[in-house]
Amino acid sequence: MDPNTFLDDALVQGERLWGLAAGWLLSPAAWSQFALLIIAYFAAVYTSRKLRPLLDRLLTPPAAQDSYVARMRRFVALFLPLLLPLLAYVFTGVGESVTRSIFGSGAVIAFGKRLFLFLAVRILVKEIISDPIMKVLGRYILVPVAALYAFGLLEAVMDYLDATVVPLGNLSFSVLFAIRFVLVAGAIFWLGRWSNDQSSQFIKKQEDMRPAMRELIAKTLEIGIFGIAFLLVMNIMGISLTSLAVLTGVIGVGLGFGLQKIASNFISGVILLLEGQATVGDYVELDGGEAGTIIKMTARATILETYDGRWIVVPNEDFITTRVVNYSDSGSANRYEAPFSVSYDTDINKVPDIIEAAVAKHPGVLTTPFPPDCELRRFGESGVEFAVEFWVEGIDDGKNKFTSDVLFLIWNALKAEGITIPYPHRVVELKTPLPEQPA
Structure with missing residues (x-):
């Protein structure tokens, strides 16, 4: 779409909105809808003030509780700031149905409903979302989308973005597709990371399992979760996995030439976790002189912490191909x-x-x-x-x-016991007598 065409459409939309606003100011039905909006808002404020303390008590468990139910209650409690705008949205929806049944229209109150939804989205991004990546996506994509929806401009902007094509070699895609891809991928991978954190915490609490086995299961779950997330993103966005065959071939060539060490270290890490000869918490010393306590085992390397606080990153391959002395294997003295x-x-x-x-x-x-x-x-x-x-x-x-x-x-x-600890003694013999000193 030509930018001038989009500008002309925007001007037309602006004139339409201005005419609509002027009509609202002179219409008794519009004034009644304004009144219903105000009533819905104050009803939401009153209901929120009554419900918020009760919900706080119900959703806030004692600090000592750490069960799954307690964590779920704390998670739900995070969304309490949305209570006021969502109640206003619901009450406004009731008012919209009333005005449409009486006057046959409800444009003003529908606008107010969308405005309350925008406020809810803004509170969600500003006060509830804490993840840095999701906060950036919410601030620069979700909030603007909600604002455009509130003012009725979302459809026109989406048409313009869908018509704007970005060429990339033999591929081309619209700006709208790119934005959707970022949003969907961000949401799914955030959910995958959250699921991975929860599963990792659960696995690490299973003290009956060997530490190495816990690490291996956690890594396997991590790969599986993010693999499923990747497939979901591809499926939702309508991208055929067969189109990735060229990319897979390039990665295979890269593994054959430049990524041999990375593949070797990854496989070595899996072997280490399977055998359990060295695991988190062990104090080890390698042939190269590196020594320290294993504090983390990643897919590529093992991190040692020395007693002077320094971290040593050792490739996993070194644990397989060189001699390793383990001073603190499980059950040893x-x-x-x-x-x-x-x-x-x-x-x-x-x-x-x-x-x-x-x-x-x-x-x-x-x-x-x-x-x-x-x-x-x-x-x-x-x-x-x-x-x-x-x-x-x-x-x-x-x-x-x-x-x-x-x-x-x-x-x-x-x-x-009166036993003395000796110190070195030396006997010095002088073969030549010292000269006598004058009196």
Whole structure:
């Protein structure tokens, strides 16, 4: 459609609206409809003030409740700001039926009804929708559409947008088709993301399942949900999936050349989740020196968090093709040792019993698979060297200070028994006597 034609049509519509407004001002039927609009609005205000506190109490569960029913009640409560404009819309609809039965027309009150619907849409976008993407779609598409509908211009604008064709190579589509596609795709994928979040939360609460299996099921559901959402968008918009064959072929060629690593990392991630050899919460160390706690496993990479707060993104393929040391696999314990020494004038036969009893008092030291074991290591230059081996659940780093605590216990136990911890001594022999100093 030519822009000049659209402008001429807009001017005609403006003149028609101006004539309609002038007719309303001089028509008794129009004034009666204005009166009914005012009555409907104040009736909606009065009813809303009476119903809002009651609905607030019914739809607001205690803060401690987190059941599905409680969450559904909180979700419905989000839409309470729409109560006033929707009540006004309903009451105005009743008034419209009355005026049409009496006067045979209800253009004024129908306009008021559409105006209340516009206010409801504006409140929905401004106060209720919190998702950033949906908020942008609502602000720049949904609200303008509601405004055009309220003033009776929606059909003319839609005809103009449908006639405006955008060429894209061998393809062409109208602006209206593009807007519809964005709206439908945005709504469906938002619903898919919400469904995925709910299902992921439910799966992660199933503590009877292995963490790796929970991650695998969550990822499978995510792929399935968004795959269905994509097919729904294509079907609703009337796009044949056979027309995507060329695009699929291009993607296949890309996988064969430039996306090999991405495909390899994706498959490696699936293998990791299936085997469960490394999962979220494990502390791992790779051949390349990367070490940290697994905090997230994605389709492409695994994210490690070090004890100094840094994140390391490790491709999933590295967990398959290189050596990985897992310090915190489920049900395992780790062994550490704390070295110390005593002086040569100590009765070393008493030392193991003293140290083992002291270390066993630590709440984090395990008795299985083995209790604390104090061993004589060697006779050093300055003292007799020992080491106590102990088993703990967890890693001796970050929040855990097992070795430090055990060394404190060793120090205090030796001091209580009067055993000294030696320090290096050196004997210096002077073969040439020092010169005598004059008196």
